[in-house]
Amino acid sequence: MTDRLSRGPTGSASPSPSQPGQQGGRGLPVRRAMPSLLALVVATACSTDGDAAARRSTVRDSAGIAIAENVSPDDSAANQWWRLGDAQLDIGGADAAEAYAVFRVVGAMRTADGRIVVASAGSSDVRYYDAHGAWLKTTGRQGGGPGEFQNPYLLERGGADTVYVADGANRRIAILAPDGSFVRDIPEMGAAPRVYGRFADGTWLGGADMRLGPADMASMSNTLTRGDLALVRYDERLGVGDTILTLPGAERVINVSATNGTITRIEIFRPAFAKTPIELACGHEICAGTQENAEIRVYGQDGALHRIVRTGRAPEPVTEAHLGAEFEQRLAAMPEPARDQARAAGRGDRPHGEFVPPYEILLIDRIGRFWLSDYNDPLDPPGRWTVYDRNGAVLARIQLPARFRPYDIGEDWILGREFDDLDVEHVKLYPIIADAE
DSSP states (O other): OOSOOOOOOOOOSSOOSSOTTSSSTTSOOOOOOOOOHHHHHHHHHEEEETTEEEEOEEEEEETTEEEEEEOOOOSSTTSOEEEEOOOSEEEEOTTOOTTTOOOSEEEEEEOTTSOEEEEETTTTEEEEEOTTSOEEEEEOOBSSSTTOBSSEEEEEEOGGGOEEEEETTTTEEEEEOTTSOEEEEEOOOTTOOEEEEEOTTSOEEEEEEOOOOHHHHHHTTTSEEEEEEEEEEEETTTEEEEEEEEEEEEEEEEEEEEETTEEEEEEEEOOTTOOOOEEEEETTEEEEEOSSSSEEEEEETTSOEEEEEEOOOOOEEOOHHHHHHHHHHHHHTSOHHHHHHHHHHOOOSOOOOSEEOSOSOEEEOTTSOEEEEOOOOTTSOSSEEEEEOTTSOEEEEEEOOTTEEEEEEOSSEEEEEEEOTTSOEEEEEEEEEEOOO
8 A cells, every 4th residue: 555545535655765753954843652563463453362472454465466364443452552642733723823724625635844734614714734734825716716615625745745736516526736736636536526546557447326317316315325436547638547447426315206107206315324435546546445344355457356445343233322323413512403303303214324334434644554544433432533553453543532534644643623612623643642551
């Protein structure tokens, strides 16, 4: 794996020889308390449970496909646990000045000299801060002209700190120079309405849901439906290429209203515990998970399967307790009048997923490790992740703040968006610490 990190909803050339937090100058000093990656692999490949040594990970070859088999990532003492130190950078907050107030952050990254780049859909811009969080520059504004944004949704890192910003409404990708100035736009992407990341060769991974006709929608009304997702390669010079892979798309419920046989309204929503695919451009490969099972698959750009990472997590059926907790979670996010109405109406008999999805978010950090979050199950503690080495062998578990969404992860630091108790957004940088014991 290369140094690619992305998604959610957040591809590049090789990392800079000197990483932020490991250099002098303007780079924010980050405490290094982690042993080497090799030492972690050796230390965590096996663990002791009582008097018996239990193998936690096995990596094997099967007909040229590397398969990593892991023991379920539970919270037992058998796991190596990493933790976060105190935040070393905090941008945002209720009292922040305009240049520091962030809203609907969709991506954040560190440059080689420690600067922080933040893309926000709420302000339709990209902001640059120095290594200590002081504002330097804002690029873009709301609009459809060159260098303007309407719905930015993906921030990508390129070589030499070039930045790419994908805009859904404008259907293009903006290129920003290392100093933050606007360079140009990559034009409309044709049949690939959304991109999932940039390959190391400069092309893009895009995707398009297979569309259903009105008759199909009518026959599926009020049922759990899962169409297909076609992954394509987008080249700025050549346009959209052939389909690389076809994967199961997102599970959704379609409600169709009709009068005298004529469809008058179509409503599509995401039901509780729905499966949602993950797709990342990872260097020269594609990392994908469909949530059908507890595994991540790595493909070549030609669609050939290269590796399988199996987490070992057992399927967990959705129970009444899950559905009740999910309902309360939805109510808590509503304004009070709407909450009272929804509670009075009750949960109803809404379609839902049969099993709790085995994971939620996949990220690949700067040195090729897989970061896989537990599913946001309302019955489990939020913010728990499992880290795997580039071969897919489990390294550690880590507890992140419950409302923290990481976007960029180095060897010993993590950068992301965090909501405070007032539901106000911050961009924070934390050191990652692996205790020796």
